[in-house]
Amino acid sequence: MDKGKSVVTELAASLRDVRVTPRQSPKPKSFLPSPSFYSFSKKAKPRKLVSLCLGTLGQHLEDIITDISEFAAFFPPHIKLAIMSIARRRRLLNDEVLTSLAESSWEILDVSGSDVTDVGLATVANVCSNLRAIDISRCEKITTAGVSEIVSRCPSLEILRCGGCPRSEFTARRCLNLLKPKLNTLEEDSWEELDTLDIGGGAESLRWLVWPKIDDNSKETLAAECPRVTINPQPSPYDLSGSRVPVEALASVPLDHSIVEDIDPKTWAVSAAPRRPVAPPNPNAPPEIPIAERFRLAYVEREARLAPKRAKRERQQRRRAERDYMMNDIDARSVALAAQASRNLRKS
Numbered sequence: 001m002d003k004g005k006s007v008v009t010e011l012a013a014s015l016r017d018v019r020v021t022p023r024q025s026p027k028p029k030s031f032l033p034s035p036s037f038y039s040f041s042k043k044a045k046p047r048k049l050v051s052l053c054l055g056t057l058g059q060h061l062e063d064i065i066t067d068i069s070e071f072a073a074f075f076p077p078h079i080k081l082a083i084m085s086i087a088r089r090r091r092l093l094n095d096e097v098l099t100s101l102a103e104s105s106w107e108i109l110d111v112s113g114s115d116v117t118d119v120g121l122a123t124v125a126n127v128c129s130n131l132r133a134i135d136i137s138r139c140e141k142i143t144t145a146g147v148s149e150i151v152s153r154c155p156s157l158e159i160l161r162c163g164g165c166p167r168s169e170f171t172a173r174r175c176l177n178l179l180k181p182k183l184n185t186l187e188e189d190s191w192e193e194l195d196t197l198d199i200g201g202g203a204e205s206l207r208w209l210v211w212p213k214i215d216d217n218s219k220e221t222l223a224a225e226c227p228r229v230t231i232n233p234q235p236s237p238y239d240l241s242g243s244r245v246p247v248e249a250l251a252s253v254p255l256d257h258s259i260v261e262d263i264d265p266k267t268w269a270v271s272a273a274p275r276r277p278v279a280p281p282n283p284n285a286p287p288e289i290p291i292a293e294r295f296r297l298a299y300v301e302r303e304a305r306l307a308p309k310r311a312k313r314e315r316q317q318r319r320r321a322e323r324d325y326m327m328n329d330i331d332a333r334s335v336a337l338a339a340q341a342s343r344n345l346r347k348s
Contacts, residue, residue, distance in 0.1 A: 047263075047264070048262055050079075051262040051263045051264075054079070054082050054083070054086070054263055055264045055266070055267040057086075058083070058086035058090070058263070058267035059267055061083075061086060061087060061090055061092060062090070062092065065087065065092050065097060068083075068097060068101070069096070072100045072101055077103035077105045077106065078259075080102075081106060081108075081259055082259050082260060082263070083101060084098065084101045085110065085259050086263070086267055086268055088110065088111065088112070088113070088114050088256075089260075089267075089268035090268045091113075093111060093114035093115065094114065094115040094120070095116055095119055095120030096120075098111065098114075098116055098120045098123075098124055099120055099123045099124065099127075102123070102127045102128055103127070103128065104127055104128055104129070104130070105130070106128045106130070106131060107130055107132050107133065108131065108132070108133040108134070108248060108259075109128065109131050109133070109134045109135070109255075110134075110135040111134075111136060112136065112137045112138050112139065112254075113137070113139070113164075114139060115141060116139060116141065117141040117142065118142060118145045118149070121136070121142060121146040121149060121150065122145075122146060122149035122153075125149045125150045125153040125154055126149075126153055128154075129154055129155075130154075130156055131150075131154045131156065131157060132154075132156045132157060132158045132159065132205075133157075133158065133159035133160075133246075133248040133255060134150060134157065134159070134160055134161070134255075135161035135210075135254075135255040135256075136150075136161065136162055136168070137161050137162055137163055137164035137168055137210075138164035138165045138168055139165075139167075139168055140165060140167040142168070142171060143171055143174075144171060144174045144175050144178065147171065148175075148178055151203050155204070155205060156205055157203055157205055157206055158205050158206060158207045158208065159206075159208045159210070159248050159249050159255075160179075160203070160206060160208075160209055160210070161210040161211075161251075161255060162175075162209075162211050163211045163212055163213050163214070164212070164213075169213060172211055172214075172218075173215070173218055176222065179203045179206060179209070179222070180203075180225050180226055181203065181204045181226070206226070206228075206229055207228060207229060207230065208229070208230050208245070208246070208249035209222070209230070209231050209232075210232060210233075210249060210250075210251050211231060212232060212251055214231060214232070219231060230245075230249075232251065233245045233249050233250065235250050235252065
C-alpha cells in the first residue's frame with residue numbers, strides 16, 4: 001500500500017512541471033501574394049525620351065563624328081557630356097571630338113581608354129576649370145605634361161583615376177611630384193599683396209586617387225607626404241579617415257556611369273562583321289574594273305536611258321507653259337484671237 005502511494009506521489013510531482021496549452025485553431029491561409037511576387041511583377045522603368053534620342057544618335061555616331069563641331073553648339077552641356085561618353089565607349093573619342101564638346105560647366109571628365117593626347121587634355125582643362133573628377137586611365141597618349149595642365153588649371157580636382165596600362169602606369173609614377181601639395185617661394189613687401197593662388201601649388205584639393213596597380217614605393221610616398229589622399233577607396237559609406245566615399249571614387253563604377261545610366265547599352269555595342277573568305281585571284285580572268293569606273297559607266301547608261309523621257313517631259317512642260325500663258329495673259333489672248341480671225345478671213 002505504501003509502495004502504491006509512493007508511486008502516485010512521484011507521478012504527481014513529475015506532472016507539476018507539465019504545462020498544457022489549449023490547441024489553437026489553424027489560421028486560414030492568406031491568399032495575398034508574397035513580397036517577392038511584387039518584385040517580379042514590377043515593370044521596368046521606361047526610358048526618357050532624351051535617352052532614347054541619344055541612343056539613336058549614338059548608334060549612328062560614326063556617320064556624324066567628323067562634322068560634330070558644326071552642330072555641337074546647339075546642344076546643352078549635359079547632352080554634350082552624354083555624347084562624349086558614348087563616343088568614348090564606341091572608341092571614337094579623340095582631341096577634336098573632346099574639344100568640340102567641352103563645356104565650362106562640366107564637373108567630371110572620363111577619357112579613359114581613348115585617343116586623347118596632352119593637347120586635347122590641356123585645352124579641356126583650360127575650358128573646364130571646375131572639374132572635380134577626372135579619369136585618364138588606359139590613355140597611352142597622355143604624359144606628365146597633360147597631367148600638369150590638369151593639376152594647375154583645375155584647383156577643385158578631388159578624384160583622379162590613372163593607371164590601367166603600361167604607359168599610363170609609367171605616367172602615374174612620373175606624376176607623383178605633381179600631386180604633392182607644396183608652397184611656392186614668393187617675394188613681396190607684405191603678405192597682403194600675395195595672391196592665394198600663388199602661395200600653394202600641386203593638387204591641393206585631391207582626396208581620392210584610384211590607381212589599382214600602384215606600386216609599394218609610390219603608395220608609401222603618397223601616404224607619407226599626402227596623408228589626406230585615400231588610395232583605392234573601398235565600396236563602403238566611409239573611408240579610413242571618416243570621409244564619405246563618393247561613387248566617382250570607386251574603381252568598380254565607371255566615372256561617367258550616372259551620365260549614361262538611362263541609355264540603352266546597345267548604343268555602344270560595336271559588333272565586328274565576320275570576314276568573308278577571299279577567293280584567290282584567277283590569272284586568266286579579265287582585269288577587274290575599278291569601282292569609280294563602274295559608277296561612271298552606270299551613270300552614263302542611266303543618262304542614255306532617261307534622255308528620251310526627259311526630252312518628252314520638257315516638251316510637255318513647254319506646251320503647258322505656253323497654254324497657261326495664253327489663257328492668263330489678255331494681250332497674248334487678243335493676239336491669238338486676231339491671228340485666228342485673220343486665218344479664217346483668208347480661207348473665206
